[in-house]
Amino acid sequence: MEGRVPxxxxxxxxxxxxxxxxxxxxxxQPYIINIKETTTITLIQENIPPIPSYIFRPQRYTQxxxxxxxxxxxxxxxxxxxxxxGSDLYNHYTDSKIIIGLRLDRSKLVRLTLWDKEASNxxxxxxxxxxxxxxxxxxxxxxxxxxxxxxxxxxPGTRFYFNNEIDIIQRFQKTNKLLS
Numbered sequence: 523m524e525g526r527v528p529x530x531x532x533x534x535x536x537x538x539x540x541x542x543x544x545x546x547x548x549x550x551q552p553y554i555i556n557i558k559e560t561t562t563i564t565l566i567q568e569n570i571p572p573i574p575s576y577i578f579r580p581q582r583y584t585q586x587x588x589x590x591x592x593x594x595x596x597x598x599x600x601x602x603x604x605x606x607x608g609s610d611l612y613n614h615y616t617d618s619k620i621i622i623g624l625r626l627d628r629s630k631l632v633r634l635t636l637w638d639k640e641a642s643n644x645x646x647x648x649x650x651x652x653x654x655x656x657x658x659x660x661x662x663x664x665x666x667x668x669x670x671x672x673x674x675x676x677x678p679g680t681r682f683y684f685n686n687e688i689d690i691i692q693r694f695q696k697t698n699k700l701l702s
Contacts, residue, residue, distance in 0.1 A: 578659050578683075578690055583630040586665040586672055596662040596677060600694045601626045603656055606648065608636075614646035624660075624674070628698055633673045634660065640676040647682060657691045659683040 542554050581589065581597040589597055605623030610616045620641045622634040636644050662679035665672060685691065 578661065578688075580659060580690055581665075583626050583632075583672065586626075586632075586674075587667070590665045590667045590672065596679060597665065598659060598661045599624070599626060599663060599674065600657065600659045600690050601632075602694075602698070603658060604631060608641070608645075611645060611648055614642055616645060617642040620644055624658075625698075630672075633671075634663070634676065635673065636676045636680075639678065640680050644682065647684070656684055657686070657694050659688065659690060 539553050540556050542552055578598045578600070580600040586597060586599070589595055601624040603622055604625050606620065607622075608620035609618055611620070617638045618641060620636040622636065622644075623631055624634050625631050659682070660674075660676075661681045661683075662677050664675045664677055666675065667673075683691075686695075
């Protein structure tokens with residue numbers, strides 16, 4: 523399905539409206555907008571309410587257990603990094619596997635596995651500043667039950683947010699009595 527949206531009196535954005543991927547859903551919405559290569563976007567000079575820079579939907583441990591059998595939803599999590607294992611952690615050109623111990627609350631520690639580009643991206647973040655004991659929001663992960671335990675795996679859509687100004691991180695720190 524194709525559509526168009528006027529963005530100013532003289533310009534229009536042309537786009538494809540696609541069904542949301544049923545296997546790995548990045549949003550609850552049934553459709554996604556695919557902007558074409560020929561699209562040009564022009565700044566509108568009117569007062570428009572700001573769009574939030576990020577919207578997170580972190581899942582709790584019990585919700586992640588339930589989602590481990592689902593194949594069509596990539597949840598977000600918030601937790602404190604307790605452990606980082608991998609080789610050559612300060613070389614962001616390396617994309618070998620990294621294992622992160624992530625504490626989701628006071629009692630639940632889960633294993634997060636990063637592969638390829640996501641491992642390389644995390645190395646770059648880790649190189650800039652040590653990330654152990656930092657609270658992080660991690661988006662678009664795959665929860666699985668392995669040997670009776672919850673484990674998480676990164677996807678190409680996985681992103682890391684360490685900003686202590688984000689309200690979800692502040693709530694996690696307050697609930698778990700952590701200092702920023």
